[in-house]
Amino acid sequence: MSLVSKIDKPILIGLGFIVLILAVGTVYTLSTQGTAVFLSPNYLMQQLHVGAFLGITAAGMMMVILLGHIDLSVPWTLAAGAMLATAIGGPLGALTCIGVGLTVGLVNGLGVAFLRVPSMIFTLGVNTVLLGLMVMLTGGHAPQSAATDLMLFLGRDRTLGIPHSVIVWALVSLTLVFVLTRTPLGRYMYAIGNQEAAAYLSGVRTRLVIVAAFVMCSLCAVIAGLALGGYSARAYQAMGDAYLLPSIAAVVLGGTNILGGQGRYAGTVVGALIIVLLQSVLSVMQMEEAFRQVIYGAVIIGMLLIYSRGRIVNA
Amino acid sequence: MKTLRFAIAHNLGLVLAIGLFVVLYAIYVSMHPNYGMNVVLQNGNEALALILVGMAQTMVVLIGGLDLSVGPLMTLVNCFGSIVMAGTGGSIVLGVIACMALGAACGFMNGCIVVYGRIQPIIATLATGAIYLGLALFLRPTPGGRIDGDFAWAFTNDINELGYTYGWWEDLGWFGLIPLQPIYLILIVVLVWLPFRRTATGRGCYAVGSSEAAAFMSGVKINRCKLTAFTLAGFFAGCAGIYLTMQIGSGNADAPQAAEYTLRSIATVVIGGTSLYGGSGGVIGTIFGALVLRSISFIFRVVPESSALGFVASPLLQPFFEGVILLIAVSLGAARTFRVRNRLSLFT
Numbered sequence: 008m009s010l011v012s013k014i015d016k017p018i019l020i021g022l023g024f025i026v027l028i029l030a031v032g033t034v035y036t037l038s039t040q041g042t043a044v045f046l047s048p049n050y051l052m053q054q055l056h057v058g059a060f061l062g063i064t065a066a067g068m069m070m071v072i073l074l075g076h077i078d079l080s081v082p083w084t085l086a087a088g089a090m091l092a093t094a095i096g097g098p099l100g101a102l103t104c105i106g107v108g109l110t111v112g113l114v115n116g117l118g119v120a121f122l123r124v125p126s127m128i129f130t131l132g133v134n135t136v137l138l139g140l141m142v143m144l145t146g147g148h149a150p151q152s153a154a155t156d157l158m159l160f161l162g163r164d165r166t167l168g169i170p171h172s173v174i175v176w177a178l179v180s181l182t183l184v185f186v187l188t189r190t191p192l193g194r195y196m197y198a199i200g201n202q203e204a205a206a207y208l209s210g211v212r213t214r215l216v217i218v219a220a221f222v223m224c225s226l227c228a229v230i231a232g233l234a235l236g237g238y239s240a241r242a243y244q245a246m247g248d249a250y251l252l253p254s255i256a257a258v259v260l261g262g263t264n265i266l267g268g269q270g271r272y273a274g275t276v277v278g279a280l281i282i283v284l285l286q287s288v289l290s291v292m293q294m295e296e297a298f299r300q301v302i303y304g305a306v307i308i309g310m311l312l313i314y315s316r317g318r319i320v321n322a
Numbered sequence: 323m324k325t326l327r328f329a330i331a332h333n334l335g336l337v338l339a340i341g342l343f344v345v346l347y348a349i350y351v352s353m354h355p356n357y358g359m360n361v362v363l364q365n366g367n368e369a370l371a372l373i374l375v376g377m378a379q380t381m382v383v384l385i386g387g388l389d390l391s392v393g394p395l396m397t398l399v400n401c402f403g404s405i406v407m408a409g410t411g412g413s414i415v416l417g418v419i420a421c422m423a424l425g426a427a428c429g430f431m432n433g434c435i436v437v438y439g440r441i442q443p444i445i446a447t448l449a450t451g452a453i454y455l456g457l458a459l460f461l462r463p464t465p466g467g468r469i470d471g472d473f474a475w476a477f478t479n480d481i482n483e484l485g486y487t488y489g490w491w492e493d494l495g496w497f498g499l500i501p502l503q504p505i506y507l508i509l510i511v512v513l514v515w516l517p518f519r520r521t522a523t524g525r526g527c528y529a530v531g532s533s534e535a536a537a538f539m540s541g542v543k544i545n546r547c548k549l550t551a552f553t554l555a556g557f558f559a560g561c562a563g564i565y566l567t568m569q570i571g572s573g574n575a576d577a578p579q580a581a582e583y584t585l586r587s588i589a590t591v592v593i594g595g596t597s598l599y600g601g602s603g604g605v606i607g608t609i610f611g612a613l614v615l616r617s618i619s620f621i622f623r624v625v626p627e628s629s630a631l632g633f634v635a636s637p638l639l640q641p642f643f644e645g646v647i648l649l650i651a652v653s654l655g656a657a658r659t660f661r662v663r664n665r666l667s668l669f670t
Contacts, residue, residue, distance in 0.1 A: 139642025300456025
């Protein structure tokens with residue numbers, strides 16, 4: 008088997024696009040400032056550092072998208088986890104944060120798998136409830152919102168120049184790749200995404216698999232929340248809002264089918280990198296916010312037109 | 323009798339949404355200290371934009387998709403409207419028409435990307451949503467613009483005020499107290515939705531939502547149906563943008579607001595009894611779905627602080643209860659899960 012056929016088309020094109028972004032950016036900086044800032048290891052490490060938060064969130068999102076579901080509760084799961092971690096503080100805060108992830112994942116999973124409410128609307132409701140709970144928490148009085156030592160360690164600090172958030176991202180990635188490719192759970196997830204009825208008839212306990220996927224998604228969200236809280240040195244209410252649509256976009260840019268059942272984890276990493284690099288390069292090029300949004304949208308459509316077109320329905 | 327029962331069974335979602343709205347609104351009316359037509363007017367003002375955005379979402383959900391660009395499109399039309407509706411007299415009418423055309427054109431573009439680009443609606447509209455928001459920011463980098471005050475006042479008020487402002491008619495008695503918002507809705511439903519529902523394309527949209535392959539085999543023009551549904555969705559979102567412009571009198575490329583409208587529109591569609599899997603429901607249910615959502619927040623405003631339920635009156639608790647009620651409402655539909663004999667029938 009050749010290397011090209013092993014790495015599938017979306018990932019290859021995605022990697023090519025990353026090179027293209029960096030090349031265009033470098034041409035721009037060379038002509039205006041005479042430096043190739045985009046190729047410096049410092050800059051690239053900084054992008055990985057920032058990209059890790061989106062990468063971790065998108066990794067979780069991919070788990071539910073593989074099943075053909077979606078999790079709209081990610082923004083406030085992330086924010087709630089981080090806000091509780093800072094409000095309680097210390098190791099107990101971090102444990103609470105993980106507990107929030109587990110609980111939200113279980114509730115989402117139960118609603119989607121056992122009550123069979125469409126995930127789109129159930130997770131939307133859970134998101135609103137979490138928002139409400141956090142407004143209650145911060146409304147009457149202002150709780151502690153400065154990041155704890157653990158969060159700073161995860162989100163801000165570096166060892167030998169490598170940001171810890173990148174290491175966390177790598178660990179999360181390794182775990183998920185292991186789950187997806189080396190465990191029955193991973194196989195079942197792909198099976199359910201393709202045809203839930205078939206998986207059920209083959210004896211897969213599909214409802215438990217769905218719950219597991221939602222738990223993984225929420226856990227990723229709170230881990231990203233911990234790290235992001237550390238990076239920005241505090242937890243605040245709308246901190247997760249900027250991660251919902253980009254994380255879905257990252258998963259889809261990586262070649263995962265939004266209807267489920269198809270997609271490789273490496274694609275999601277590439278997708279997250281594309282989004283982070285695109286935003287960063289455009290802002291260094293002093294592109295206005297308006298044009299950045301337009302280019303961002305156009306890139307998603309353009310890339311999907313190349314490799315992610317659906318089949319024509321004709322039977 | 324039999325036909326009535328059949329009609330109810332066939333529109334259970336719609337009936338439930340109307341029932342829920344009537345109950346919630348009755349609670350609100352009974353608690354309101356001085357209820358009157360002016361309160362209806364205020365309620366209509368707060369609800370209309372959400373209703374229209376919900377109607378836009380309904381069109382795409384009907385064909386089995388999801389539109390994440392309804393909020394941004396509303397925002398874009400709002401910013402565009404704050405420019406083209408800024409004149410006086412006849413130019414405002416042209417501006418309104420231009421806004422409707424922009425909405426429909428953007429919806430049509432969504433449709434083209436979905437139909438000819440063969441990209442899933444949710445992803446295509448995620449991307450176009452970013453583009454529309456970008457364009458809105460381009461038109462209004464900072465909130466601003468000012469549309470004609472008389473116009474904005476007269477057309478977001480009741481029939482009497484409309485007459486006074488332009489000197490068209492004098493006091494019309496009780497008739498003049500009717501707010502304009504329900505009239506807009508009735509006009510849109512009677513002139514756009516009901517005729518559309520009866521055309522071959524309108525029926526085709528339901529067929530496509532139920533089963534695209536079956537619709538294709540039956541000779542339904544799938545592409546035309548999808549394009550029309552997206553164009554109508556854009557038109558409705560455009561109407562929401564126009565109303566928002568009249569309401570706030572200026573343009574604001576507010577990204578969080580756009581996202582909130584998009585997410586709420588999904589909730590209104592579901593509460594209104596339209597299936598997220600497509601193929602059943604309609605915009606009339608969505609109107610009541612949006613009214614249900616708004617009624618909930620209205621009620622929180624009038625709960626007396628001293629009563630037994632006074633603690634819920636705290637504005638801090640409102641988002642929490644809204645979420646809980648939404649979850650309960652959608653979980654009610656899960657009752658069938660416990661009644662099925664063969665669990666296989668759940669995996670539709």
